[in-house]
Amino acid sequence: MSMALESEIQQNRNMAFRLQEAAKSDRLERIVCELMSELGLDLADQHFSGTPVRVARLYRELTRGYRLDPSETLKTFHSKCSELIVISDINFNSLCPHHLLIYRGKMHFGYVPNGRIVGLSKIPRLIQNMASRAIVQEDLVSEIADTFQSAVSPLGCLVRATGRHDCVAVRGVKCHEAQMTTVALRGVFRDKASLVEEFNQVLTRRET
Ligand SMILES: [Zn+2]
Numbered sequence: 001m002s003m004a005l006e007s008e009i010q011q012n013r014n015m016a017f018r019l020q021e022a023a024k025s026d027r028l029e030r031i032v033c034e035l036m037s038e039l040g041l042d043l044a045d046q047h048f049s050g051t052p053v054r055v056a057r058l059y060r061e062l063t064r065g066y067r068l069d070p071s072e073t074l075k076t077f078h079s080k081c082s083e084l085i086v087i088s089d090i091n092f093n094s095l096c097p098h099h100l101l102i103y104r105g106k107m108h109f110g111y112v113p114n115g116r117i118v119g120l121s122k123i124p125r126l127i128q129n130m131a132s133r134a135i136v137q138e139d140l141v142s143e144i145a146d147t148f149q150s151a152v153s154p155l156g157c158l159v160r161a162t163g164r165h166d167c168v169a170v171r172g173v174k175c176h177e178a179q180m181t182t183v184a185l186r187g188v189f190r191d192k193a194s195l196v197e198e199f200n201q202v203l204t205r206r207e208t
Helices: 003-023 027-038 051-062 122-131 137-152 193-205
Strands: 076-078 085-095 102-112 116-118 156-165 180-187
Touching: 027 051, 085 122, 085 156, 085 193, 102 122, 102 137, 102 193, 122 137, 137 156, 137 180, 156 193
Parallel strands: none
Antiparallel strands: 076 116, 085 102, 102 156, 156 180
């Protein structure tokens, strides 16, 4: 083995050792190290040496919703508007609580104000913050609708999500194209089918 190659290998080992030492100060990074070594991965390999840090950071980001108060983002303004408002094509990603794998997709949101409206960017923020948890898609839409109802008190709201789940795509049935759609209706959307129809029409006619 050439001296240059030997020294490069040694450098990589030193780097891996330093990262493993650093990881000891962070419990999550240490747990990722343990997971990797249980799986037989060589932590001295150059591609794995920074992985515990990255994976810990990734899962913290994917679960940041637990450390936020979702209703805090919902600053409201007075308005006379009492018509349907639709915010569409809001991308989101969340974690399946059964496998801790990602599911991702789009949500469409509609509401009918009752004297108060919210800033446009607040709805995507609410959705993305609430999705940054390990939660089934069925409960996610319900919780978003309930949070919006209690923070803004509109006449009603509708949340529709369509997601593709990695746990369905990469394991078990391995259905790459399967999608799930979940809907939550609150207030006037439950009582008036014509309002849901209007919502669907707005979505059909929107510019894509
Ligand atoms: Zn799953």
